[in-house]
Amino acid sequence: MERCRMVFSGSGGQGVITAAIILAEAAVLYENLTAVQSQSYGPEARGGSTRTDVIIADSTIYFPKVTQPNVLVCLTQEAYGKFYPIIRPGGMLITDPRFVRLEKKVDARQFELPMYQTVMEKIGKPIVFNICMLGAVVGITQLVKPESILKVLETRIPKNFLEMNRQALDLGLALANA
Amino acid sequence: MSDIDTGSQEAGDRGKTLESGMPSSEIKFIQGNEVCVEAALYAGLDFFAGYPITPSTEIAEHLSARLPQAGKTFIQMEDEIASICAIIGASLTGHKVMTATSGPGFSLMQEALGYAVMTEIPSVIVNVQRGGPSTGLPTHASQGDVNQARWGTHGDHAIITLTASNHQDVFSITVDAFNLAETYRTPVILLFDEVVGHMREKVIIPAPGQLPLVERLRTSVREGIDYHPYLPREDGRLPMSDFGGVHRYNVTGLVHDMWGFPSGNPQVVQGLLRHLVDKINNNAREIARYKTYFTEDADCMLVSYGSSARSALHVVMNRRQRGEKLGLLELQTLWPFPAHVVRDVCARAEYVVVVEMNMGQVLEQVKLAVDKAQKVFLANRIDGVFINPTDIRNILRLIQGKGV
Secondary structure, X not given: OOOEEEEEEEEOOOOHHHHHHHHHHHHHHHOOOEEEEEEOOOHHHOOOEEEEEEEEEOOOOOOOOOOOOOEEEEOOHHHHHHHHHHOOOOEEEEEOOOOOOOOOOOOEXXXXXXXXXXXXXXXXXXXXXXXXXXXXXXXXXXXXXXXXXXXXXXXXXXXXXXXXXXXXXXXXXXXXXX | OOOEEEOOOOHHHHHHHHHOOOOOOEEEEEEHHHHHHHHHHHHOOOEEEEOOOOOOHHHHHHHHHHHXXXXXXXXXXXXXXXXXXXXXXXXXXXXXXXXXXXXXXXXXXXXXXXXXXXXXXXXXEEEEEOEOOOOOEOOOOOOOOHHHHHHOOOOOOOOEEEOOOOHHHHHHHHHHHHHHHHHHOOEXXXXXXXXHHHOEEEXXXXXXXXXXXXXXXXXXXXXXXXXXXXXXXXXXXXXXXXOOOOOOOOOOOOOEXXXXXXXXXXXXXXXXXXXXXXXXXXXXXXXXXXXXXXXXXXXXXXXXXXXXXXXXXXXXXHHHHOOOOEEEEEEOEEEOOOHHHXXXXXXXXXXXXXXXXXXXXXXXHHHHHOOOHHHEEEEEOOXXXXXXXXXXXXXXXXXXXXXX
């Protein structure tokens, strides 16, 4: 496989870091891949703009940060403004039109997916917005199988919330394939 | 990869044992700080006292759950001075102990660290480095505490300081730290950094028994017979007796004789200081842990450690694909400084580039170790940003006379 470098960005509390950890853990534990995940720390990670880097590969990863992401997810206008210039030419940009208005043309495939709206209409709970985003990323990149994500969710999420998360993941996958 | 050699004895066997199907090794995807926790528990940690501080907090956080679950002790102390004093006391009573902190807390610990050196009490002190001096840069990367680990406490002494750049090595080096602490009756400093502490990657938790553990060497002197706490055996090791147990003895930070009582006798003073330094520095070869990557034919040798070594290795792997003869010496033992290793590995290199996130703390040691100090250069960052492969490549271009 080709090494995939991703940056998920948004505001603290949207769950982008959790989504990144779930994706990387799925790759390592259930797909026999290597992955490294890191994140911005400090006050900015708690309410301000937040960023997490994930690299997934089938070989050893030395430098653990992402300088030019193949896949960039921006869930706020601020994060979009800050990070769209670093996207790797030919990469993918995933945004939600509820939060991000695209301003510039970038040399990337742009996916404007109404993830938040879909989650609110079908589930009604914003807490699973990040899992819907994760479903979209998995659907678009085909990096790991959705079942691997589900296996991680089963170990991390209380039983009562599992169905809601599964639904959110499916919504994201469906948006990616639409 | 036949060009990659490792200085630690266990590393070579790890793969084999796993393939033969040891049932209970376990794959995890966790932060470096959590790996340190898993390894400490594996090594037999049963007493932790600490005061949480970024970027080491996850160590205290996870141990506060794990130790009580196993019926062992976790105490959150009022500060770092109390933390290190608590673990010293607990170790003396027979426990395997650890505390974890970062620069500001490590500064507070220096006095008691000297006490542990003087009283020869096995203990593991983790410093997940952040930017300094003072409260500095809490959430940013730095490796500025290398010399503090060596000379932070006063007086002539020796110390063991270890580090690692990836999670599997964080595991084995943490276990090693406990083993060396027991073997040499000394505090051992684990000098990690923010990048390794906070990032998540895969680690294989070895099955019990897979890594050797050194347990406390206890005296065979029976109850009712005088026990000399500072009387070495023939091999130089000092058997311990759990404090508060069957033997009464004195422990002091003052220079002391073999009974542990204060002494100003010049012969005793000379003997004790020599013993404290020699027991570690004379074993520098035993204590040296390091890894070499493509060092055999390298014209340009990078020397690095901790997270910086990941960026250095990235550059080496990249340039090797283009046929450039770069090599990496990754140090895992920082103190006693493995000068013999640096000297040997760098002997035929035209130039040596030390990659670190400070103003040249290991650079100075490398300059002392090689024949020609003029061939040693520094690739560093001191702005709180993790040094990246481009930073290193830029320095290499300058050295090669290619300019920016």
